[in-house]
Amino acid sequence: MNNRENLSINEFYRQWFGTIERADIDGFLGLLDDDFYLKGPNQPAITDKKTLRNSLTQFHQSYTEAIKWTIDELNIFETFAVVRLSEEVTLISRETEYTTKIEGIHFSLLNKKADGNWRLKSDVSSLNHPPPSSSHP
Numbered sequence: 001m002n003n004r005e006n007l008s009i010n011e012f013y014r015q016w017f018g019t020i021e022r023a024d025i026d027g028f029l030g031l032l033d034d035d036f037y038l039k040g041p042n043q044p045a046i047t048d049k050k051t052l053r054n055s056l057t058q059f060h061q062s063y064t065e066a067i068k069w070t071i072d073e074l075n076i077f078e079t080f081a082v083v084r085l086s087e088e089v090t091l092i093s094r095e096t097e098y099t100t101k102i103e104g105i106h107f108s109l110l111n112k113k114a115d116g117n118w119r120l121k122s123d124v125s126s127l128n129h130p131p132p133s134s135s136h137p
Contacts, residue, residue: 005076009083009110012118017067023060025053033111033119041104041127066090072105081110081118087125103128 012031019027029049038052039045046052066089073084084107091100109122 005081006074008116009074009076009081009118010071012110012120013069013071013083013085016120017069021065021067023056023064025056025060028056029053031120033121036120037122037124039124041125062094064092064094066092079112080121081112083108083110 015027016031018024019031029052032049032052035047037045037047046055068088069085071083071085073082075082084105086103086105088101088103091102092098104125104127106123106125108120108124110118111121112118
């Protein structure tokens with residue numbers, strides 16, 4: 001496995017999770033492949049940027065996030081990488097400042113573009129526990 005590629009993929013995820021923590025929707029969307037698939041727990045799959053933008057805008061109006069993540073498994077091929085990572089998120093309600101911690105796993109497919117940059121092609125995530133009660137935040 002190429003150490004340079006490992007560093008490049010780590011940088012991709014620093015950017016990815018950084019855009020989430022900053023509520024940088026344009027930055028987030030810019031890290032997606034043109035043809036992508038996102039599937040979160042208890043949510044329908046999202047495959048278009050307009051729907052994703054609307055979903056993220058609604059979410060960020062209500063919450064901020066602090067994220068800790070670790071790449072657990074990484075397999076790099078010529079133009080794609082398969083990644084399994086663990087994530088611990090602290091959701092903070094903008095209205096009440098109530099915090100909720102969630103932990104989960106992502107299974108992702110990254111696509112290496114002609115310019116050498118990675119873009120997310122697919123991400124399916126799951127929680128390590130039942131989803132938080134809807135009565136909070």
